[in-house]
Amino acid sequence: DQQVKQNSPSLSVQEGRISILNCDYTNSMFDYFLWYKKYPAEGPTFLISISSIKDKNEDGRFTVFLNKSAKHLSLHIVPSQPGDSAVYFCAASDDSGNTPLVFGKGTRLSVIA
């Protein structure tokens, strides 16, 4: 049973527009949600996270929104740049910090110049 779902395998966006990547989860015990970004031939790198006590966290062009009642989070990138083209993984963990992260399958974002 997939606890973290990224239902869009790919997304194409024009440069300068908004990119919205979505993630759904099923486990109500999850307390932290993270986004990782992965370029080809490199390991994933941490991008932004949000705690379940918040509904929004912003870092520059990147904003993550959390809707706990819907068990849904989204990553907004504004404005999108060609260098944002990568695979984005959503991940979740509980508050203990001892339970390994559960990752989604990833969404490949292509930003077209």
Next chain:
Amino acid sequence: EAQVTQNPRYLITVTGKKLTVTCSQNMNHEYMSWYRQDPGLGLRQIYYSMNVEVTDKGDVPEGYKVSRKEKRNFPLILESPSPNQTSLYFCASSLRGYRGDQPQHFGDGTRLSIL
């Protein structure tokens, strides 16, 4: 420079020939993990370790072994590799856990091909 180093980066080998992928981190992190990435399946955890001499199975541990004799090293061992273990492997570490305020640092990956 803070980093997670995996070796080798690429390896082509044959079924049944034991191999070890090394992983080393220089950040004094307690937690280390191994993942494999396969098309359409995302990142799946193989094994993890919360501290020296403490290891536990992840989602897909079959066919793999690990050891954690020192804090900085966490090798992945394939005793008798098979073609279904052909994949892209990542090692990761984090300071004390998996919470959002303690993100994992990943190595650059090891691409294994088992013929």
